[in-house]
Amino acid sequence: MDAMQVYRxxxxxxxxxxxxxxxxxxxxxxxxxxxDRFYRELEFGTxxxxxVLGAGTNRLNIYNVRxxxxxxxxxxxxxxxxxxxxxxxxxxxxxxxxxxxRQAALVxxxxxxKVFLFESLRPVPVLSFTIRHLKCIAGIVITASHxxxxxxxxxxxxxxxxxxxxxxVKGITDRIPETTYAESVPMDExxxxxxxxxxxxxxxxxxxxxxxxxxxxxxxxxxxxVGKDLKIVYTPxxxxxxxxxxxxxxxIGMKNVYVVPEQEKPDGNFPTVRVPNPEESDAFRLAxxxxxxxxxxxxxxxxxxxxxxxxACMTADGTxxxxxGNQIGCVLLHYILSQKKERGELPENxxxxxxxxxxxxxxxxxxxxxxxxxxxxxxxxxxxxxxxLFETTGCNTFMFGFEESFGYLSGTDVRDKDGVNACMxxxxxxxxxxxxxxxxxxxxIDMLYQxxxxxxxxVVSFVCPGKDGLATMQNLMASLRDNPPAEIGGAKxxxxxxYQKSTRVEGDKVETLTLPKSxxxxxxxxxxxxxxxxxxxxxxxxxxxxxxxxxASDKTQALLKEYADAAVEILNGRM
Numbered sequence: 405m406d407a408m409q410v411y412r413x414x415x416x417x418x419x420x421x422x423x424x425x426x427x428x429x430x431x432x433x434x435x436x437x438x439x440d441r442f443y444r445e446l447e448f449g450t451x452x453x454x455x456v457l458g459a460g461t462n463r464l465n466i467y468n469v470r471x472x473x474x475x476x477x478x479x480x481x482x483x484x485x486x487x488x489x490x491x492x493x494x495x496x497x498x499x500x501x502x503x504x505x506r507q508a509a510l511v512x513x514x515x516x517x518k519v520f521l522f523e524s525l526r527p528v529p530v531l532s533f534t535i536r537h538l539k540c541i542a543g544i545v546i547t548a549s550h551x552x553x554x555x556x557x558x559x560x561x562x563x564x565x566x567x568x569x570x571x572x573v574k575g576i577t578d579r580i581p582e583t584t585y586a587e588s589v590p591m592d593e594x595x596x597x598x599x600x601x602x603x604x605x606x607x608x609x610x611x612x613x614x615x616x617x618x619x620x621x622x623x624x625x626x627x628x629x630v631g632k633d634l635k636i637v638y639t640p641x642x643x644x645x646x647x648x649x650x651x652x653x654x655x656i657g658m659k660n661v662y663v664v665p666e667q668e669k670p671d672g673n674f675p676t677v678r679v680p681n682p683e684e685s686d687a688f689r690l691a692x693x694x695x696x697x698x699x700x701x702x703x704x705x706x707x708x709x710x711x712x713x714x715x716a717c718m719t720a721d722g723t724x725x726x727x728x729g730n731q732i733g734c735v736l737l738h739y740i741l742s743q744k745k746e747r748g749e750l751p752e753n754x755x756x757x758x759x760x761x762x763x764x765x766x767x768x769x770x771x772x773x774x775x776x777x778x779x780x781x782x783x784x785x786x787x788x789x790x791x792x793l794f795e796t797t798g799c800n801t802f803m804f805g806f807e808e809s810f811g812y813l814s815g816t817d818v819r820d821k822d823g824v825n826a827c828m829x830x831x832x833x834x835x836x837x838x839x840x841x842x843x844x845x846x847x848x849i850d851m852l853y854q855x856x857x858x859x860x861x862x863v864v865s866f867v868c869p870g871k872d873g874l875a876t877m878q879n880l881m882a883s884l885r886d887n888p889p890a891e892i893g894g895a896k897x898x899x900x901x902x903y904q905k906s907t908r909v910e911g912d913k914v915e916t917l918t919l920p921k922s923x924x925x926x927x928x929x930x931x932x933x934x935x936x937x938x939x940x941x942x943x944x945x946x947x948x949x950x951x952x953x954x955x956a957s958d959k960t961q962a963l964l965k966e967y968a969d970a971a972v973e974i975l976n977g978r979m
Contacts, residue, residue, distance in 0.1 A: 407442035408435070410461060414442075417585065418459075418467070427459040440870050448472055448580060450573050450785060454548050454557030457500060464500075464556050466507050469546075470588035472558060473508040475579040476542065477515035479572070486541040489563075490518030492605075494531035495546035496644045496709040497670030498556045501525070504546045508558075510590030513601040523604045525644045525670060527710030528559070529822035533613045534605070536565040536817060542572075547709040550681035553674050566788030566819035570920075610648070616817040617652055617825050622743045622832060624656065630835035631657030635700040638827075639664040639691040641680040642671040643708030648824045658831050662698060664691050674708075682707055682714025683810050685726055692716060692724045701844060702834045710823040711784075712810040715830055717844035730763040730861050731849045732830070733806035737766055738852055739833040740804050740814060741773040750775070755800035757787045760903075760919075760926060761936050761949040762808040765859035769852070776800060781903065781922050782938065784811055788819035808861065808949075859953045860960040862968045866946040866975060876979055877939045877946055883978040884925050884937060892927060892935055893963075893970035901926035933963065935971050948975060 405413065411428065418424045431437040441460030446453050446468055453472065455464040480486040491512055495505035502525070509519040520538055522530075528545050535543040543561035551557070560568045560576070568576070596602035621627060636653065638661055640646040646668055653661045666676050667690060674680045677687045682705040695703040695716065703716040703724060715732060716724040727735070737756060744750040755776040758766045762779075770777040778800075780786035787805040794800045795816065806812045811821030814829060830845070837843040843851070853859070868876045888900050899910035901917060903924040908915040910928075924938040936949040948971055952963035 407439045410442040411438045414459065424459045424465070424467075445580075448573070448577055450568060450570060451783070452557060452559040452568070454551065454555060456554050457556055464504075464558070466503065467585050467588070469504045469507050469558060470511050470590065471583050471585055472576070472580065473511040473544070474515065474588035475576050475583045476544075476560065477512050477517050478579045478583065479575040480517055480541055481515065482575070483541060487515075487517045489539060489541040490520055490603075492520045492531060492534040492538060492540045492543040493545070494522045494526040494528070494534070494543075496525050496527070497642055497672055498546070498548055498708060499553070499672035500556055501546040501672070504556065504558065505544070506593070507590055508544055508546070509602060510593060510596055511588055513596035513599070514589060514591035516601070518601055518603070519596075520603050520605050523606045527644045527648060527823060528820055529711060529818045529824060530610070530613050530648065532561060532565040532818045532820045532822075533616060534609050535561055535563065536819075537609060537612055538605075545709065549709050550679065550683065550707040550712060552679050553672060561820075564788070564792055564819055566792070567783075567785035569785075614648065614651060614655065616815065617822070617828060618655060620815045620825055621656060621828065622740055623747075623836065626835050626839065627832045628657035630839045631831070632659045634658060634702065634831065634835055634838060635660045635662070635698060636831060637662050637664065637691050637695045637698060637700045637703045639667045639688070639703075639705045640710070641677060641682070641687060641705055641707060642667055642669065642674050643680060643706060643710055644670065645706035645710030645823055645827075646670075649704075649706060649710065649827050652824050652828045653831060656828055656831065662694065662700065664694055666690055680708050682712055683729065688714065688716060688726060695724050696722070701838065702831070704827055704830060706823040706827065711821040713812065713823045713826040713830065714810055715845065717834075717846040719844075719846055725846045727845065727849060728861065729806070729808040729810040730765065730859070732810065733758070733808070733812060734763065734765050734769055734852060735833060735845055735848050736812060736814075736826070736829050737804050737806070738769050739829070739836060741769070741775055743836070744803070745773055750803075751801040753800045754803045755790075755794065756803050757790045757805040759783075759786070759807045760924070761938070762806065763859050763861055763951060764932055764934075764953065765852070765856055766806070768856045772856075775803060781919050781924070782807065784813070784821045786920075787813065791816050791819060808863075853957065857953045857955065858957045858960040859951070860957075860964045862950045862964045864948040864950070864968060864972055865940075866948070866979070867944065868946060869944045873944045877944075880946060880975065880978050881923055881925065881937070881939065888925070888927070889974055892929060892974065893966040893968075895929040895931070895933060895967065897927045898930060899928040901928070929967070933967060935967060937971075937975070946975070948972065
């Protein structure tokens with residue numbers, strides 16, 4: 405059926421749902437909107453599914469949530485004791501998150517699968533922890549992370565607490581086509597409670613999670629000593645971080661924490677920001693005003709599901725300066741490794757993990773401490789896979805993992821980026837630099853640049869919405885793959901890594917890449933610079949990453965601009 409036929413079918417199938425009918429009737433004279441809502445089914449992949457809220461096959465709504473959950477239930481029923489191990493479910497502050505979480509829970513219960521549902525919103529890392537803590541077969545969290553307010557999403561996790569591995573994703577996607585909306589019916593809530601299938605959870609799991617995070621403190625004595633003097637402004641950006649982040653600050657000794665009042669309470673409309681993303685400077689507008697008024701040492705912000713963290717510090721002239729994800733990652737990596745080494749706690753087989761689009765500065769820092777640095781594809785699930793490998797083989801001891809998109813983790817009880825863990829480490833590192841150098845974390849990254857070189861990075865996004873957008877992204881990647889540029893911004897391309905083909909080509913030499921196949925092109929340039937192009941896995945956009953390094957900040961910034969401008973021109977010419 406074409407999009408219009410599917411649209412009419414929905415009007416018939418869901419005639420008893422007045423909200424859905426009203427939503428569909430509102431677009432009856434908008435063929436472009438009908439096409440966009442019904443030209444495909446919302447895709448379920450290794451990152452789950454994410455989409456704009458609304459009625460339609462290409463939208464996130466209770467019917468698509470129920471259907472995917474029913475397919476998940478069918479897959480769980482094929483696993484040994486899966487239905488009895490159960491599924492943990494959490495949700496954040498986004499519109500419809502609580503509704504989708506309960507619908508998913510009751511669909512699982514209808515299939516005989518036990519469910520552990522949080523009674524109120526929780527961060528993503530708490531869900532990951534809960535899967536392992538309760539020994540569940542799987543987990544679900546309803547969130548669209550840092551996307552704009554019109555989005556929501558459905559992230560699926562497996563028994564190790566990490567995002568669904570490919571074989572499990574296939575187990576679900578193979579069952580989605582055979583699963584109908586009509587059979588994806590939720591169980592009555594009271595009946596599910598009476599049957600022992602639906603179980604609400606809360607404080608006990610929260611306490612266990614916070615205890616696990618506190619164990620990751622590198623220097624707890626320092627935090628207690630300096631924390632009473634360090635002044636912190638915190639914003640949860642209307643999300644799920646407010647309670648756990650404030651709790652961890654308090655319990656490690658941070659006694660001067662000020663929460664941005666306008667952004668404290670959960671609100672899925674995110675009324676004070678354009679997008680609730682700590683990667684965006686304008687999301688910090690209110691927090692920075694408060695920081696300046698209070699003269700606070702540190703400003704910290706987490707996104708709605710509290711897996712990403714951004715920070716700002718006051719500079720010598722009294723103005724705040726934001727750090728980017730690579731800078732935060734490098735400060736934390738250096739703090740952890742330097743303190744572990746100083747305390748005699750750095751194992752010989754220490755390893756850190758980052759992504760191929762994160763800064764090369766991380767590898768330089770790790771090398772200086774004899775720590776192995778492992779690069780993986782973009783996505784924290786690949787960092788989680790390395791943690792699992794370390795545990796099963798004993799080959800390395802995990803010290804820290806991060807990705808440039810503001811995600812960090814220093815422990816193994818959680819298998820996704822953890823904003824609560826990161827906030828604790830950020831506060832502790834701020835105490836370290838304040839006590840030992842009279843410096844802030846902004847000064848800290850400048851000190852690291854002086855030691856390791858002035859690394860810089862830049863990310864440019866090309867939005868490609870709708871049906872035509874998918875074709876645009878595919879055509880652009882095919883053009884770059886088939887006819888790669890020989891130079892970018894005057895710098896020679898010395899090698900091309902094609903992660904789709906699993907090859908690295910340098911002149912006539914061809915090497916095989918061992919990372920999983922992915923539609924990513926990585927252009928290695930002269931002088932340790934590089935440009936990487938990849939379609940986003942969660943948004944309709946192409947992302948362009950540019951990195952450069954030199955012996956001076958202004959030189960690095962000039963190189964970044966030159967490479968980025970040239971790369972943008974190349975991409976625009978092929979779109």
